[in-house]
Amino acid sequence: MPTPSMEDYIEQIYMLIEDKGYARVSDIAEALAVHPSSVTKMVQKLDKDEYLIYEKYRGLILTPKGKKVGKRLVYRHELLEQLLRIIGVDESNIYEDVEGIEHHLSWNAIDRVGDLVQFFEEDEKRIEALRAIQKRNEEEQTT
Numbered sequence: 001m002p003t004p005s006m007e008d009y010i011e012q013i014y015m016l017i018e019d020k021g022y023a024r025v026s027d028i029a030e031a032l033a034v035h036p037s038s039v040t041k042m043v044q045k046l047d048k049d050e051y052l053i054y055e056k057y058r059g060l061i062l063t064p065k066g067k068k069v070g071k072r073l074v075y076r077h078e079l080l081e082q083l084l085r086i087i088g089v090d091e092s093n094i095y096e097d098v099e100g101i102e103h104h105l106s107w108n109a110i111d112r113v114g115d116l117v118q119f120f121e122e123d124e125k126r127i128e129a130l131r132a133i134q135k136r137n138e139e140e141q142t143t
């Protein structure tokens with residue numbers, strides 16, 4: 001099982017490769033706001049754990065295991081963003097909130113969040129009903 005920090009790296013590397021076709025140490029460092037030497041260290045660990053293959057001058061590629069995990073991590077992040085958006089969390093909080101919770105939910109909980117997002121998306125009226133409750137609560141707070 002990857003640690004939260006390993007998950008952040010695998011997630012970023014997967015997204016970089018999806019976007020640009022490659023993931024350089026410098027790009028990963030920038031995306032995660034960490035020092036390149038930390039990236040090198042982590043990439044070596046991820047290589048040892050068979051999530052990727054790292055060759056100093058040739059860059060890195062994800063193994064099938066790394067791709068599978070990366071895909072799930074990106075899905076999890078996007079799903080949690082969808083959830084927070086649906087429940088009406090301010091857009092400016094969404095990214096950081098997801099970064100704060102994503103590593104701490106079981107895959108079982110993620111699957112159930114998936115059901116909940118689907119529940120709202122299948123019928124616009126359900127979102128409207130939630131918004132009505134939120135409006136009522138806000139009005140109660142200000143009176």
Ligand SMILES: [Mn+2]
Nearest residue numbers: 011077099102
């Ligand atoms: Mn994330």
